[in-house]
Amino acid sequence: MAAELTIQEPTLFDNLELMEQIDRLFEDSESYDIEFKSARNGFPESFWETYSAFANTQGGTIILGVREKKDHFIPDGLSTEQIAKYKKDFWNQVNNRQCISTNLLKNDDVQEVEYKGTNLLLFNVPRADRKQMPVYRTTNPFGNTYKRNHEGDYKCTESEIRRMIADSDNAHPQDARILEGFSMDDIDAESLKQYRQLFATSHPHHPWLLLDDLQLLEKLGGYRTDRQTGQKGFTLAGLLMFGKVASIQDPACAPAYFPDYRECQSDDPAVRWTDRVYPDGTWEANLFQFYHKVYTKLAAFLPKPFKLEKGIRREDSPTHTALREALVNTLVHCDYTEDANIVVSYTKDRFTFSNPGTLLISQTQYYRGGESVCRNKSLQKMFMQIGRAEKAGSGVDKIIAGWNEARLAHPYVSEISRPDKVVLELPLVSLLSQETLDELKRLFGEEPDTLNNNELLALATCCAEGEISNERLRLMLDLHRSDITKLLQLLCKGGYLISHGSGRGTRYKINQHFFANVTGNVASNVASNVASNVASNVASNVASNVASNVANLPSGKRTRLSPNELQNMILRVCTDYLSLEEIAEQVGKGLRYLKNSIIPEMVARGLLEREYPNVPRHPSQRYRAKR
Incomplete structure (x- = not known):
């Protein structure tokens, strides 16, 4: 059996000068993947909670020898004796199953460094492989498993842990689950008929075309027999792809199922959408029908190239292929046990694809492509047989290649917790126009x-x-x-x-x-x-507004502003989206002060809105006055 491809994740200790790295860590003290801990009074017990959280999320770095004081992090250092003891304690405990379930670290992942006269101890914790998840404290995952979001470490619920355990077992995909009490009456005959027609177009001489409907579903993974128990029946994949929506939403199938397409072409913030496709009772909203309704709408926003292949007109492009792969990925990688919805949306500046669940690979592996880890293998097969899915990898290669060829801004993927969601954004901003x-x-x-x-x-x-x-x-x-x-x-x-x-x-x-x-x-x-x-006049408008705002301030208040005055000034400046750095520069206040105190309060009060509301820590996050 071929060895599974292993991609070495970049670590904190690679390449960069270490002092420069530590400086950057202190600058970004609230980072999603960095945790400072004081260890003056002993090896911190909370270390293992953060270890579990990093391992079950996207990895990160734990730094011992730093204390927090009034929202600032100050290195308080460790003695040579403490570092030696903590290293020994760590290696003893990380290899003790009574303490933590899995050791993910190598010797090079633990380093002691001198920083401005103080000694620190750094631990680089990589993301665990899906087969190693969940990583948990003690010998029982329930009540002892942690994950991390932008607010810090949190204890996983029982359902979150069960989903991680299910995802770690790739031999039994979620969509292969046999559903009891379902029959051919729960299948939409028209959807199956249309699928056969597309299948015949893609594979005109395929022997499966001679099979009856139940036999075809069995070949596709929509119906199966459990060889161990002898149980027969329709699978989750069969119902999701071809079922009647009432049957899909049955408590025994996927009760939270609700695929939703939202389109907004209006500049009026009061208009939530200008078009929407969802299970409204007028059509059978299974995945097959949802895919074709939504892809037709998405593709209409792309220019249609014209070329001939063997005398046949082709109105397709790598960008169309990327869009198709993104939509199929959303459907086949979705966790249908999560209490959340599939949401596909179009706005003037981006396509967004959101599906319940988590990534089964790290974000580094995601961007590199080539990884074939699918949560719902039968659904993937069904789309692949009609030429709509990529088997060799996750399809990300084609998504990135299509967007790069169109010289559009790079696709961006993120994960949101509680409920778990994977969000893929395909910007419609041209880079090399x-x-x-x-x-x-x-x-x-x-x-x-x-x-x-x-x-x-x-x-x-x-x-x-x-x-x-x-x-x-x-x-x-x-x-x-x-x-x-x-x-x-x-x-x-x-x-x-x-x-x-x-x-x-x-x-x-x-x-x-x-x-x-x-x-x-x-x-x-x-x-x-x-x-x-x-930049569509944003820079000039901001400059004009700032000049006007500053000029209108009373001379005695240009440097000393009350919180209300500062917030009012920010609102006047943020007529369009601005980054934190731009806001700090325009109002003459410190970045850390705005980031930790003023801006979060203004967002919470509904005074400011984020450009990426679903990804608070988006690297390109900007803010504007709420309209």
């Missing part, structure tokens, strides 16, 4: 022609989005964080970019004064053109 390339040449002359593809993408993204960061480029380029840092430093050294901030808070913007003779009004005109053509 002719307009963007023209602007780059306007700014830099013919210099961009000498740049490699990664450097050009970084500049184009910065031009299109107004700024970039290391984290943003990690979603686009197949490079390690340290290599992206070097790339950004080279672009700064070459005069293309200007950096702002420090550590993980560093942002990079286009250098509007690339040519020495571009001064005064010329530089202003260039900046104005870029803002107008690339």
